[in-house]
Amino acid sequence: MTAPSAPRHDAPAAPTADPKTDPKAFRSALGAFATGVTVITTRAPDGSFVGLTANSFNSVSLDPPMVLWSLAKKAHSRTAFEAADHWAVHVLAADQEALSNRFAKSGEDKFAGLELDATAQGVPLLRGCVARFHCKTSFQYEGGDHIIFVGEVTAFEREERAPLAFHAGKYALAMQKDPTLPAPRSARLAGSFSEDFLGYQLGRAHFQFYQRIREKTQAAGLTDEQWYVLSTLTVRDGVSAADVDAAISHSLERPSAPVLESLRAGGWLHSEADDAAGQGARFFLTPSGRDRALHLVAASKSLEADALARFGYADGAVLKSLLQKFIASTDPGLPDLWARE
Numbered sequence: 001m002t003a004p005s006a007p008r009h010d011a012p013a014a015p016t017a018d019p020k021t022d023p024k025a026f027r028s029a030l031g032a033f034a035t036g037v038t039v040i041t042t043r044a045p046d047g048s049f050v051g052l053t054a055n056s057f058n059s060v061s062l063d064p065p066m067v068l069w070s071l072a073k074k075a076h077s078r079t080a081f082e083a084a085d086h087w088a089v090h091v092l093a094a095d096q097e098a099l100s101n102r103f104a105k106s107g108e109d110k111f112a113g114l115e116l117d118a119t120a121q122g123v124p125l126l127r128g129c130v131a132r133f134h135c136k137t138s139f140q141y142e143g144g145d146h147i148i149f150v151g152e153v154t155a156f157e158r159e160e161r162a163p164l165a166f167h168a169g170k171y172a173l174a175m176q177k178d179p180t181l182p183a184p185r186s187a188r189l190a191g192s193f194s195e196d197f198l199g200y201q202l203g204r205a206h207f208q209f210y211q212r213i214r215e216k217t218q219a220a221g222l223t224d225e226q227w228y229v230l231s232t233l234t235v236r237d238g239v240s241a242a243d244v245d246a247a248i249s250h251s252l253e254r255p256s257a258p259v260l261e262s263l264r265a266g267g268w269l270h271s272e273a274d275d276a277a278g279q280g281a282r283f284f285l286t287p288s289g290r291d292r293a294l295h296l297v298a299a300s301k302s303l304e305a306d307a308l309a310r311f312g313y314a315d316g317a318v319l320k321s322l323l324q325k326f327i328a329s330t331d332p333g334l335p336d337l338w339a340r341e
C-alpha cells in the first residue's frame with residue numbers, strides 16, 4: 001500500500017478552459033486568488049449612509065496615493081457611489097466576519113446600532129478595523145458588469161490586528177510565514193518520522209506548553225492524570241467514573257475510578273451514591289477543591305496568555321482555529337461536556 005501524498009507541483013497543467021462557456025469554473029478560478037475583505041462606505045446625496053462588502057479592493061499607486069475597487073452595476077449602492085466625491089475603505093479584522101455579512105446584504109439599514117466615526121467630509125467610518133482609508137474619487141471606469149472606482153487616499157488609520165481573509169468563496173485567516181524557520185528535517189534512520197510528522201508536532205507542542213502548567217499542578221500535589229480528571233470536572237462535575245472514562249479515556253492509561261477515588265481522598269472531590277440510575281457514584285468538586293482547581297485553571301490561562309504573547313495573538317487565533325478544525329475532523333465521537341452559549 002502506498003501512503004497518500006500531497007499534490008505534486010510538477011504534474012501536467014490542468015486543461016485550458018474558456019470563461020465564457022464555463023463561467024462557474026471561471027468564478028471558482030478567480031476565487032483561488034486570496035484577498036482581504038473590505039467594507040466601502042459613503043454618504044448618499046440625501047445624507048443617508050451607504051456601504052457594501054468588497055474584496056475587489058487593491059492598491060494602485062504610492063505617489064500619488066491611490067487605491068481601486070469595483071462595484072457590481074446591479075448593486076443598490078451604485079447611484080450613491082457614482083454621485084460620491086468621497087468614500088472610505090475599511091480593511092476588516094479577523095473577528096469582523098459578522099460585519100462583513102451585514103454589509104454583504106442589500107437593503108436594510110446596514111449601519112443600525114454601529115458605533116461610527118466620520119471623515120472630514122462626513123463619510124461614515126466603522127470601528128475595530130485593521131486599516132481605514134479616506135478616499136476622494138479620482139476616476140470611474142467601465143469594467144464589464146462592474147464599475148471601477150479609483151480614489152486618491154487623503155488620510156488613513158492603521159491598527160495592529162489580524163486581518164480577515166477570503167479564499168475560494170469562504171472566509172479565511174491569514175498566517176504569516178516565518179522565513180527564518182528551517183525546513184523540517186528527516187530522521188537519521190531512513191523510513192522513520194520526519195520533523196513535520198503531525199503526531200510529533202502536536203505532542204511536542206503539547207508537552208512544551210504543558211510543562212509550565214505541570215510545575216503548578218505538581219506544586220499543588222497533583223499527578224498528570226489527577227489534573228486531567230480534575231480539570232475535566234471543572235468543565236462539568238456531578239459525573240460518574242464511566243462519564244469521565246467516556247470523555248477522556250484517550251488521555252489516561254487506566255480507568256478513571258482510582259484517580260477519582262484518590263482525588264476524593266485528597267479532599268478535592270466528594271461523591272454521592274447514585275445507584276438508582278445504575279451509574280455508580282457521582283463526583284462533585286468540594287468547595288476547597290473548586291477553589292484550588294480554579295486557581296490552577298487561572299494560572300494555566302495566564303501561562304497561555306504568556307505563550308500567545310510570545311507566539312503572536314494573530315497567529316494564535318489561526319492556530320486555535322486550525323486545532324479546533326483538526327479536533328473536529330479526528331473526533332471519534334466523544335461526549336460533549338462543554339456548555340453551549
Ligand SMILES: Cc1cc2nc3c(=O)[nH]c(=O)nc-3n(C[C@H](O)[C@H](O)[C@H](O)COP(=O)(O)O)c2cc1C
Binds near residue numbers: 053075
Ligand atoms: C467577501 C465578499 C466580497 C464581495 N466583494 C464585492 C465587490 O468587490 N464588489 C461588489 O460589487 N460586490 C461585492 N460583494 C457583494 C456585495 O457585498 C453585495 O452584493 C451587497 O449586497 C451589495 O450591497 P448593495 O446592493 O446594498 O449595494 C462581496 C461580498 C462578499 C461576501
